[in-house]
Amino acid sequence: MSRTLQLAEQLISRPSVTPDDGGCQQILGERLARLGFRLETIESGPADFRVTNLWAVRPGGADQPKTMAFAGHTDVVPTGPIEQWSSHPFTPTHRDGRLYGRGACDMKTSLAAFVVAIEEFLAATPDPRLTLALLLTSDEEGPGIDGTVVVCNQLAARGEAIDYCIVGEPTSVERCGDMIKNGRRGTMSGRLTVNGVQGHIAYPHLAKNPVHAFAPALAELVALNAAGGWDAGNDHFQPTSWQISNIHAGTGASNVIPGAAVIDFNFRFSTESTPESLQQRVASVLDAHGLDYTLAWTVGGLPFLTVPGALVEAVQQAIRDETGLQTELSTSGGTSDARFIAKICRQVVELGPVNASIHKIDEHIAVADIEPLKNIYRRTLERLEALTA
Numbered sequence: 001m002s003r004t005l006q007l008a009e010q011l012i013s014r015p016s017v018t019p020d021d022g023g024c025q026q027i028l029g030e031r032l033a034r035l036g037f038r039l040e041t042i043e044s045g046p047a048d049f050r051v052t053n054l055w056a057v058r059p060g061g062a063d064q065p066k067t068m069a070f071a072g073h074t075d076v077v078p079t080g081p082i083e084q085w086s087s088h089p090f091t092p093t094h095r096d097g098r099l100y101g102r103g104a105c106d107m108k109t110s111l112a113a114f115v116v117a118i119e120e121f122l123a124a125t126p127d128p129r130l131t132l133a134l135l136l137t138s139d140e141e142g143p144g145i146d147g148t149v150v151v152c153n154q155l156a157a158r159g160e161a162i163d164y165c166i167v168g169e170p171t172s173v174e175r176c177g178d179m180i181k182n183g184r185r186g187t188m189s190g191r192l193t194v195n196g197v198q199g200h201i202a203y204p205h206l207a208k209n210p211v212h213a214f215a216p217a218l219a220e221l222v223a224l225n226a227a228g229g230w231d232a233g234n235d236h237f238q239p240t241s242w243q244i245s246n247i248h249a250g251t252g253a254s255n256v257i258p259g260a261a262v263i264d265f266n267f268r269f270s271t272e273s274t275p276e277s278l279q280q281r282v283a284s285v286l287d288a289h290g291l292d293y294t295l296a297w298t299v300g301g302l303p304f305l306t307v308p309g310a311l312v313e314a315v316q317q318a319i320r321d322e323t324g325l326q327t328e329l330s331t332s333g334g335t336s337d338a339r340f341i342a343k344i345c346r347q348v349v350e351l352g353p354v355n356a357s358i359h360k361i362d363e364h365i366a367v368a369d370i371e372p373l374k375n376i377y378r379r380t381l382e383r384l385e386a387l388t389a
Helices: 003-012 024-033 104-124 148-158 210-226 275-288 310-323 367-387
Strands: 038-044 051-058 067-073 093-095 098-100 131-137 164-167 179-181 186-195 241-249 260-269 293-301 328-330 347-350 364-366
Touching (some): 067 104, 067 367, 104 367, 131 148, 310 367
Parallel strands (some): 164 347, 179 328
Antiparallel strands (some): 098 364
16 A cells, blocks of 8 residues: 555545534644644634644755745545445545545645655655645634635744645546646625515505515616626636525515515626726615615725746646656646645646545545645655756
């Protein structure tokens, strides 16, 4: 059994449903400490939702060393009904060439590959010019307000820079390394409350139905979305998308006109739009329909893009050398903690295993992909080290 697989199984066996770290950071930290890393644990959040973060650094030997960081999360999503799993989600199990367990793909195998790649790199290059770092959190699958963002804010306040960062999110589609994310769309949520007047459904003239009042505005907003009316995107990003996630109105009784309707929605937006421009566009539609409303906004993250440069080229070459694949650059999909790291690091990419089973019952990774993933991480370190010469 390879050391990467061994470590991945060790991590999977630790129940670490967000925000619980389950002792994973201690396991990884002990291995890093033996390599000369300085460990800093940063806890955050209330007592009933305590988040554990780890920032580990090994200084490089150059006069002005570049810092290469790996980043990821030790928390996992809930298992769902355990009886629906073919094997216990926190008992690493092998079937048909696959490793099963919650976190096998998202993202404990990536964490194991990070650490073993660092071990192998340092065995061959004991005194690298690169500064090496690892940023881990137990709050990526949760609200994300006490995790990576807290560490990044502290690093920024201390003036600690990161030059390159690889986030181990599962980005591959069919084969390990066939896609990396070199950017992500922004995310912004809104909660719209349309006010009406509650009344008896048999006497509509004595009430005001907020659902009926909102319906024409809803039709206009949907039409904007369908026609790409928010923006057309660009060479790197898909057009901005607006989607409703929840609509609630009424008391539950069938003979009562509701007094208010609450609509939750979300934008995934490109660099062609800003939170302010989208907020203004929504308000103009609502105002044009004469609605009595309140609207609360939450910006979850801004879009970011890493243009091809030292990091992207090093990762692409590492993937070609290890797998023969010409990787695809993409900004599709959801958000990740890379959105926080991008504020303090100009070159950030996401690279990890095939993502087909993430968050599902019987989450798994192909065992044959584990060593190549580790080797891609190690080869990237070697290429970046060569650039510092």
